[in-house]
Amino acid sequence: MRVGSALGHFERFTLRNGLRLLVAADRSSSLVAVAVVYDVGFRSEPEGRTGFAHLFEHLMFQGSAHVGKTEHIQLVQGAGGVMNGHTLADLTAYYEALPSGGLELVLWLEADRMGALALSEQNLRNQVSVVEEEIKVNVLNRPYGGFPWIPLPALAFDSYPNAHNGYGDFAHLEDATIEDAKDFYHRYYTPSNAVLVVAGGCMPEEVVDLAGRHFGGIEARPTPARRSFAEPRLSKERRRIIKDVLIPQPAFVAGYRVPDPISRMRDYAAYVVLANVLSDGDASRLRARLVHRDRSVTDLACVLGVFGNDTFTMRDPVLFQVVVFHPGIASTDSLLAVIDEELDRLAADGPTEDELARASASSASSHWRGLDPVLDRALALAGAEVVHGRAELVSEIPGLVKAVGGEEVASAAADLAHQHRAIVDLQPGGGS
């Protein structure tokens, strides 16, 4: 395939305090994006403090040594920019994108909160309320809220980091203290535990100067030791039925384990292709059969990761999820039997050459579309650098997918078919 540009290209620098800087300059752009990604997510939050990593993300917008509450956002938007943050299992990202004349302002803002966050009791209480409203909007007040990303890990895993609810229990959120926030900040928000990416309309030399000026003076602190989240695969199938009065039709998710994406990326890529062959597009195996032929399913998807946008920004263990919404014409068991049958068929015969070619072409296409927005480019590079230690991975993904052969997809299908899975079965109605 012709390479139309070099959007995945970057230069890498390291400041003396350990902060890594990647610059992906694209001088044709009048916009610039800045991403600061810290190597801490909700899997690392302390026991008894579920939801703390995400709550802390909110506190990062509440002011720092030279920036008042709400001022960060006023300044970025007042410079014509957009900004936000998000917390995933293994990382927390902060980002801005704006006309390139605002680059130094944004670097200054990010450095100020990396170096000297301002924490106050009043702002903590306010953001606990805001987070609780966020959880009500997205989970408690909404049919299918939090499905499957909250109940599936709770069933599929036993250890606290993997199993707990990353949005958090209200009791834990309300117990959070300023001391907790100071400890968390001191431990995880160190320069050497972060990656700074500047992408788009900028000059690398200038970015290096500005980054040095604003981030260089931040005190070096020890990089937190990273614990392993590994836990064994299930020794027998687990199933949980959840009754929900809010939902109009049933849904279920089956969660399977896959190889470690860090140490076995080539193997992991086979599961990415498997997901595509099973559920991507009307010709995919599960969609063609269950949605269009049997007409027993309304919608389905195969997802690698917690949310699906984190396929390449998660460490082991990662779940391969088959998520199914259906009108209840067929039982959960009979639908699971079809999934098993299709996995067995792929395990025995492998995918067709055409299926592999289609997976490869659609992966290349979504790769380019995904890198076109300068902000998404910055976030992809930062996420890969934090989790894999290699932002180069971003450019390599289409090649990795293309290199996957039929036998590897067959092995991946066999692995899913033969392991014990966790099934969360959501049923309309009361009780539990």
Place this chain on the structure above:
Amino acid sequence: MASRRATSRSTVDGPEQSEGDAVARRPSIGPIRAPRASRVVEENLEGLHVIVARRPEVPIVELRLGFPLAADLIRKPAAATVLSDSLLAGTVRHDRAGLASAVQRIGGRLTAGIAGDWMLVSGSVLAEHLVEMLRIVGEVLGGASYPTSEVSADRDRMAEQFLIALSQPDVIADEQLGRRLYGGHPYASGLPRPAALRQVSAAHVRRLHAETLAPALGHFVLVGDVTPSRAIDAAAGAFEPWLAKSPAAATAPLDPLPAVRLGPIQLFDRPGAVQSNIRMARLAPSRTDPWWPAAALANLIFGGMFSSRLVENLRERNGYCYSPGTSFDHGRAGSSFVIQADVATASTAASLNEIGYELGRIATQGVTGEELESAQRYALGVLSFETATQEGLANTLANLAIMGLDPGYLDRHSAALKRVKRHEVDEAARRLLARLQMVTVVLGDADQVGGSLALVADVQHRPLSVPE
């Protein structure tokens, strides 16, 4: 790919500088460069309006095909919904899976859907395969066959999907607001009902295809790594059988939106709800009204950006709400302005009171010069973002075309935003943000919120019908 440590340069590791030097002083922002211009070429192909913009940054081409819907299809949205969902169910040459495979094989993506008062076919493809993609689109436009069995399965599946959509509180609130705001206008219909979807026939959909997806009614947008003249020639060839079809009657213009009948707050009961969905709305200027730029800026200052008065109040000061906001909805028949806030049940009346206070404050006291400057820069920045990517530019151009606006509108609007004076925003705030001009709908646990709401407004309890 360069990989080097730059520690040899003192500037990288910086400060020997002291506080109060570079670190304490907030950097100023440089001038905002104009977004890179795109050359946009327009052409008329047998009545089909074609718009092509070259954007070679990534080797992809984005395609959009927009068709306005007739008033009757907006009033009864089930048929158009099935039309769009079954468009890709098969052609004379391919079945559904065959079409999907052909698209995927060239790194393509192709979907169809209803966006309010128009139908949008949307796709993308690896640039080297554009011609093949155009052939597939042409085959669908000229020969979608709507197999009876596929249509009946699709309509049942859509019924299930809309059952799920209509169970979401934000959707229910928006539906009730639409009815309240638009009265007898087709826009009041909102989303299709499951029962209506189950009655749509394949024969009806085939007839609608000919009436709705007619070349003379359509706007075709191509953005990406293309040479415009070559892309237009390729489209002319690939669409030939479809373009040759007899021209359809023009879609009649929609009736303008009727004046809103004001009245008490409508409270819809959702027992056990842990939040209330508050919606307030009124009619608004369209994008061609002279006071539109000032109204757009007044909106940003009031609630249309994160650093707005409404977010500062409801979220950052009071913690009542995660993501309050305001926005405009521009349709072919007219425009409306909506305030939305999903708030804690216990804070429902207090939130409504705060929204009323902020409306009154901006309408009577206007805005500050600093607020205006921020809003102007934000508006220009957002315009840059909307047109900075292939996908964003394609969506923007298709949207403008459906509304009857030419691509040059973007530059004119940018220039107009820059020229707006403070007194014009104050005047726009008086016109747009007058509290007593709004209709209000609340969806929540009526037992819990009804009493306190009655302290701050006239409240009418309304039954909530379950979608069939």
